[in-house]
Amino acid sequence: MIILGIETSCDETAAAVVADDKRILSDAVLSQIEDHRPFGGVVPEVAARAHLELVDGLVDRAMKEAGIGFDDLDAVAATAGPGLIGGVLVGVMTAKAIAAVKKLPFIAVNHLEGHALTARLTDNLNFPYLLLLVSGGHCQLLAVEGVGQYRRLGTTIDDALGEAFDKTAKMLGLGFPGGPAVEKAAEDGDGTRFELPRPLKGRDGADFSFSGLKTKVRQTIEALPPGNLKKQDIADLCASFQAAAEDVLADRTTNAMAIFQAAYGKQAAFVVAGGVAANKPIRERLKRLASEKGFQFIAPPANLCTDNAAMIAWAGIERLKLGMTDSLDFKARPRWPLDPDAPLAAGAGGKA
Numbered sequence: 610m611i612i613l614g615i616e617t618s619c620d621e622t623a624a625a626v627v628a629d630d631k632r633i634l635s636d637a638v639l640s641q642i643e644d645h646r647p648f649g650g651v652v653p654e655v656a657a658r659a660h661l662e663l664v665d666g667l668v669d670r671a672m673k674e675a676g677i678g679f680d681d682l683d684a685v686a687a688t689a690g691p692g693l694i695g696g697v698l699v700g701v702m703t704a705k706a707i708a709a710v711k712k713l714p715f716i717a718v719n720h721l722e723g724h725a726l727t728a729r730l731t732d733n734l735n736f737p738y739l740l741l742l743v744s745g746g747h748c749q750l751l752a753v754e755g756v757g758q759y760r761r762l763g764t765t766i767d768d769a770l771g772e773a774f775d776k777t778a779k780m781l782g783l784g785f786p787g788g789p790a791v792e793k794a795a796e797d798g799d800g801t802r803f804e805l806p807r808p809l810k811g812r813d814g815a816d817f818s819f820s821g822l823k824t825k826v827r828q829t830i831e832a833l834p835p836g837n838l839k840k841q842d843i844a845d846l847c848a849s850f851q852a853a854a855e856d857v858l859a860d861r862t863t864n865a866m867a868i869f870q871a872a873y874g875k876q877a878a879f880v881v882a883g884g885v886a887a888n889k890p891i892r893e894r895l896k897r898l899a900s901e902k903g904f905q906f907i908a909p910p911a912n913l914c915t916d917n918a919a920m921i922a923w924a925g926i927e928r929l930k931l932g933m934t935d936s937l938d939f940k941a942r943p944r945w946p947l948d949p950d951a952p953l954a955a956g957a958g959g960k961a
């Protein structure tokens with residue numbers, strides 16, 4: 610079984626070909642970071658236009674690198690939400706067009722399901738497992754019970770953590786994307802110098818909140834002597850921010866682990882995915898926590914943790930195996946929670 614996957618929901622245009630024996634035959638990704646850098650963040654209209662310009666070439670490249678023709682495909686999958694709707698439409702229309710012309714099944718993949726199932730492509734992992742998805746658009750803890758079966762244990766009630774990293778970097782003049790820049794600056798910093806809040810720490814449940822932390826970073830910058838921020842101030846503030854982020858993730862994940870083990874038993878795996886999981890101190894902290902709580906720790910390689918199309922093709926394979934295909938009438942969805950029964954955390958609509 611061979612599937613072409615297409616991903617266009619944020620600022621990466623990506624196409625990949627994956628086989629059901631877990632071979633990634635090609636994995637083409639073009640980041641639009643340079644297009645968005647002048648704006649200090651992702652601009653939806655700029656993203657949609659760039660996807661439109663790039664998607665055909667990327668599909669072409671993915672097919673060539675895989676060394677196959679469209680007739681060799683068993684289906685075409687595309688991210689159909691959640692995400693920036695202009696971009697999502699570009700990927701969905703492209704996939705539908707190929708499916709219609711080649712008379713192939715079309716599979717509408719939830720972007721979050723792509724992240725959630727990646728660990729089954731990279732590691733031999735059985736359901737159920739606990740997933741922390743932490744990126745620029747999402748921050749949630751999920752019990753992954755099966756294909757299409759998710760139980761959300763917690764989500765952010767305001768910003769995603771990657772977004773808070775990006776804003777912090779922007780306020781400190783470190784550029785975009787902010788996560789790697791903050792991590793680098795923090796290496797030389799004292800994480801205890803500035804007292805920053807740990808929102809929701811110690812509370813029941815596994816929801817997140819980062820807007821208060823972001824605000825306090827801004828107030829801290831404003832309270833420093835005006836004029837040029839010293840390199841050490843920046844390093845200390847980045848380290849303090851990262852320490853707060855780490856503490857919050859560890860606290861919320863501890864609760865989610867207890868909920869998970871009570872529901873599914875002690876033998877379990879904990880998977881982290883999303884761009885923020887590339888952060889070394891955060892990853893190490895979560896790894897330690899997993900081993901303390903008896904969870905196997907799984908972090909897919911960075912290129913499959915951040916947005917890519919191999920994860921979409923793989924989710925397509927998982928779905929096709931179960932006969933779960935979609936009609937060409939399927940409408941792209943800007944919002945599409947993985948667990949429709951989960952109570953929507955206040956203000957978290959767009960981050961579902």
Ligand code: KG4
Nearest residue numbers: 744745746771788789883884885888915916
């Ligand atoms: O998963 P991703 O590539 O895209 C989505 O948002 O879906 O994640 C990008 C986010 C950005 O906010 C970026 O600043 C953050 O992940 N990020 C990091 C690091 N690398 C990327 N955050 C903290 N530390 C990093 N090393």
Ligand code: ZN
Nearest residue numbers: 724744915916
């Ligand atoms: Zn993503």
